[in-house]
Amino acid sequence: MLSREEFVFTIGYDGPVAVVDKHAKNKYGKLSTRELAAKGLFRAAYSSAVHSGDAEELKFVAEAYNRLAEQASIEQFRADISTLARLFGVFPVDVKRSVFI
Secondary structure, eight states: OOOHHHHHTEEEEETTEEEEOHHHHHHHTTOOHHHHHHTTOHHHHHHHHHHHTOHHHHHHHHHHHHHHHHHTTOGGGOOOHHHHHHHHTOOOOOOOEEEEO
């Protein structure tokens, strides 16, 4: 299983290996789900919430994303938790290895 930081900053997969953004992991890896969302890093915040398995964190990310969408007057992009999975392309995956770029 990947560490939280590796999962949060995974940008893709090469077969059974996760490809991780090393720079982002080093810069933002210690931030909480809420801190990531506050910085506008919604994909990372959503990934963090998925990794934690906490329904409240998932709900928080969806609400934070929707608040931003409303401020930008793009309410047609209003998302619920299931929509965020498709929007960000983040799903729990059982990967044991990672490579950093």
